[in-house]
Amino acid sequence: xxxxxxxxxxxxxxxxxxxxxxxxxxxxxxxxxxxxxxxxxxxxxxxxxxxxxxxxxxxxxxxxxxxxxxxxxxxxxxxxxxxxxxxxxxxxxxxxxxxxxxxxxxxxxxxxxxxxxxxxxxxxxxxxxxxxxxxxxxxxxxxxxxxxxxxxxxxxxxxxxxxxxxxxxxxxxxxxxxxxxxxxxxxxxxxxxxxxxxxxxxxxxxxxxxxxxxxxxxxxxxxxxxxxxxxxxxxxxxxxxxxxxxxxxxxxxxxxxxxxxxxxxxxxxxxxxxxxxxxxxxxxxxxxxxxxxxxxxxxxxxxxxxxxxxxxxxxxxxxxxxxxxxxxxxxxxxxxxxxxxxxxxxxxxxxxxxxxxxxxxxxxxxxxxxxxx
Amino acid sequence: xxxxxxxxxxxxxxxxxxxxxxxxxxxxxxxxxxxxxxxxxxxxxxxxxxxxxxxxxxxxxxxxxxxxxxxxxxxxxxxxxxxxxxxxxxxxxxxxxxxxxxxxxxxxxxxxxxxxxxxxxxxxx
Numbered sequence: 001x002x003x004x005x006x007x008x009x010x011x012x013x014x015x016x017x018x019x020x021x022x023x024x025x026x027x028x029x030x031x032x033x034x035x036x037x038x039x040x041x042x043x044x045x046x047x048x049x050x051x052x053x054x055x056x057x058x059x060x061x062x063x064x065x066x067x068x069x070x071x072x073x074x075x076x077x078x079x080x081x082x083x084x085x086x087x088x089x090x091x092x093x094x095x096x097x098x099x100x101x102x103x104x105x106x107x108x109x110x111x112x113x114x115x116x117x118x119x120x121x122x123x124x125x126x127x128x129x130x131x132x133x134x135x136x137x138x139x140x141x142x143x144x145x146x147x148x149x150x151x152x153x154x155x156x157x158x159x160x161x162x163x164x165x166x167x168x169x170x171x172x173x174x175x176x177x178x179x180x181x182x183x184x185x186x187x188x189x190x191x192x193x194x195x196x197x198x199x200x201x202x203x204x205x206x207x208x209x210x211x212x213x214x215x216x217x218x219x220x221x222x223x224x225x226x227x228x229x230x231x232x233x234x235x236x237x238x239x240x241x242x243x244x245x246x247x248x249x250x251x252x253x254x255x256x257x258x259x260x261x262x263x264x265x266x267x268x269x270x271x272x273x274x275x276x277x278x279x280x281x282x283x284x285x286x287x288x289x290x291x292x293x294x295x296x297x298x299x300x301x302x303x304x305x306x307x308x309x310x311x312x313x314x315x316x317x318x319x320x321x322x323x324x325x326x327x328x329x330x331x332x333x334x335x336x337x338x339x340x341x342x343x344x345x346x347x348x349x350x351x352x353x354x355x356x357x358x359x360x361x362x363x364x365x366x367x368x369x370x371x372x373x
Numbered sequence: 374x375x376x377x378x379x380x381x382x383x384x385x386x387x388x389x390x391x392x393x394x395x396x397x398x399x400x401x402x403x404x405x406x407x408x409x410x411x412x413x414x415x416x417x418x419x420x421x422x423x424x425x426x427x428x429x430x431x432x433x434x435x436x437x438x439x440x441x442x443x444x445x446x447x448x449x450x451x452x453x454x455x456x457x458x459x460x461x462x463x464x465x466x467x468x469x470x471x472x473x474x475x476x477x478x479x480x481x482x483x484x485x486x487x488x489x490x491x492x493x494x495x496x497x498x
Contacts, residue, residue, distance in 0.1 A: 033433070034406060038406055038407050039406055039407055039431075039432045039433060040406075040407040040432060043432075225406070225432060225433050228433070229432055294409065294410045294457075295410045295412065295430065296409065296410060296430050296435070298434075298435060317432060317433065318409040318410070318430070318431075318432045320407075320432065325409075325410075347412070347428065
């Protein structure tokens, strides 16, 4: 059993224990990998109803001051300056050599920007962003805040009666400051499961009250295991596995996060490599992979064609909604076309597989006609 | 049929005539979570005690299954190929993995009995 004594706890540690959560170490935190229902049931609860994840280990920070958006653009190729109040966007934090320091969310709260960072990267991110800030712009970490993810087609019906504001009217990537169960909250219509849903940021001391209200209204508690199988089926990369400081946005197939104006100005860290790869094509590409049969191929599995290595799996497991194994990984660009036949070398045996478009399970975000990000 | 014995690595073994049936304990299936795939050994393979002979894959991870005794694989449970969830629902029965013809059946008696195994599992191994 893992030694959990040196690990940090979220404000919901007591609730996780009460719910029978099986705690594991993740990014320095003791987190529930699953509850007694199990990963499969928690995954299905999210696809068919609503699941509640504690994501309080993630970093939350405010970027304040005149010119905050322009400053952040020095280290991200996302369009931040044109982000409207009440809107959120997915962005990549870049290093000078064109690798990805982190992927994160940036929300415009009117008088400030609000960032949600990966738990394993938040210290690195704060340093990287802090290093480019001009006088008058400050990055303020908010470790005093908890974060809940309420995900699934039933999320809106659970949250709406508990929230003072009109969460039902929020579009995908919309932002709303509104009390939930009487606790002041920062709500975004987003998540990382491929389903409709909300992320709810609240003061740490109010986290348990909000979580209990959402559970009482019918959300199923879900752990990191289901979070991983859900995001894998949704084709979403996990930092540290599928993207890191060596992978570029082009290789990682995340060019949607590059702003149009940014691609004309090329004034962000790592722009040279991104531009070169957009012009000439990257050496490798992140692709979705569907193994034949039922055997999962895990991270670091070799990908081959006719016995010759062409890449490596970066995430792989079993997709409960597909009832089949799913994976993603990098392959040499010449072999990255959809439908390409591959071999995955698992325990010395080659499993036939093919490259497939992602998401494997269609996204069901609440997109509203006429609303642009 | 003899008493069920347990290995420290959480397999159970039960001698019935001259073949022993091997599976994983309820404690083990619970720790693994939902089983989605089982990689079984070839019948006829000679194995040593403690040798990794099968793999069980849950949603989250792959885990080795070890031969609790030395011998020759006699048969494998092909029902697990189509329904690996049997490992979760009936770990001590229908969810068995393989049978083995022991090289020395007395090896089985050296493994833990149910009470000793329960203490072993409780200690968090």
